[in-house]
Amino acid sequence: MIVHQSYAQRFLKKVREGSLTYPLLLSGPQGIGKRSSVIQLAREIWCEADSTKQGCECSSCYQIRQNTFPDLTILTPEGGQNYGVDVIRKLIGTITDMPTYGSVRLVVIDSVEAMTNEASNAFLKCLEEPPSHIRFLLLTSNMSEVIPTIRSRCGLVPFDKLPFDFVRKLVLTLTQDESTVDTYVRMGAGSAGRSLRYAINNTLMVRDQVLTILENSSKKQILRCFSALEDTDASPELLFDLLEQLAGDLIKVAVGAGTLTHADQKDTLKALAQTKDLAFWYSWYHEIESIMRSNGAPKLQIKYLISQLAKSV
Ligand SMILES: [Zn+2]
Numbered sequence: 278m279i280v281h282q283s284y285a286q287r288f289l290k291k292v293r294e295g296s297l298t299y300p301l302l303l304s305g306p307q308g309i310g311k312r313s314s315v316i317q318l319a320r321e322i323w324c325e326a327d328s329t330k331q332g333c334e335c336s337s338c339y340q341i342r343q344n345t346f347p348d349l350t351i352l353t354p355e356g357g358q359n360y361g362v363d364v365i366r367k368l369i370g371t372i373t374d375m376p377t378y379g380s381v382r383l384v385v386i387d388s389v390e391a392m393t394n395e396a397s398n399a400f401l402k403c404l405e406e407p408p409s410h411i412r413f414l415l416l417t418s419n420m421s422e423v424i425p426t427i428r429s430r431c432g433l434v435p436f437d438k439l440p441f442d443f444v445r446k447l448v449l450t451l452t453q454d455e456s457t458v459d460t461y462v463r464m465g466a467g468s469a470g471r472s473l474r475y476a477i478n479n480t481l482m483v484r485d486q487v488l489t490i491l492e493n494s495s496k497k498q499i500l501r502c503f504s505a506l507e508d509t510d511a512s513p514e515l516l517f518d519l520l521e522q523l524a525g526d527l528i529k530v531a532v533g534a535g536t537l538t539h540a541d542q543k544d545t546l547k548a549l550a551q552t553k554d555l556a557f558w559y560s561w562y563h564e565i566e567s568i569m570r571s572n573g574a575p576k577l578q579i580k581y582l583i584s585q586l587a588k589s590v
Pocket residue numbers: 323324325326327328333334335336337338339
């Protein structure tokens with residue numbers, strides 16, 4: 278059941294009814310319901326029993342869940358890699374196949390921004406004039422990285438942030454600790470998937486370790502704390518997210534405005550913000566953002582970002 282996405286649902290309904298045939302680009306943060314909306318659309322088109330029923334056992338719903346339904350193709354980048362031209366050529370090779378069950382085939386490309394230049398060029402030709410039975414649904418969590426030529430050929434369908442209370446109820450099913458729930462909800466910034474992932478990974482424990490590192494000003498201490506952090510099994514992606522959020526909060530504290538994501542650590546953040554000037558926090562924030570977009574060795578990059586705090590003491 279998809280909730281709180283009435284704008285996007287209007288578009289998907291038109292695809293289901295057959296009155297909308299051009300490619301759609303579904304955008305919004307990870308974990309906001311883009312992929313589940315597409316799966317639900319597929320079930321509404323092909324379910325042989327009751328598509329409103331969760332866990333419907335009809336043959337179509339079963340195959341859709343297993344990702345083996347012949348008229349539904351979902352591409353996902355493997356291991357965080359870009360789609361190479363081979364993958365896209367293979368897709369184009371199957372696109373003229375007629376539907377097995379009805380009159381349409383859905384082709385879903387998750388993280389559509391993750392294509393090599395060669396792959397994008399091959400895909401564009403196909404996106405311009407797809408066969409009449411093909412419905413393209415392209416998904417992205419990074420709208421700014423989708424190339425303009427792909428964007429301009431699609432109807433744009435932004436997904437709304439989910440309401441605070443709705444996400445809060447979901448997080449409460451995972452953790453009973455009332456003191457952490459609100460922070461997890463804020464960290465997700467409107468994405469239920471992100472909030473749940475943070476809660477499952479017990480991210481606030483890692484956050485507190487990161488704050489301890491940031492609070493220690495001597496280089497020696499920072500490096501010692503850093504090796505403690507390396508012993509946790511927190512993924513680099515999660516650590517980057519945390520650093521970005523903390524840097525954002527430090528800027529807010531320094532300028533004295535805005536709602537803190539990590540409001541439960543307000544005093545620590547205040548003390549920390551005072552150790553540097555605002556310009557430092559701005560440049561640190563931008564550095565984190567640009568490193569997150571690059572493809573270097575994550576552990577070294579995190580070490581570098583944290584050691585910057587020591588260097589300028
Ligand atoms: Zn069904």
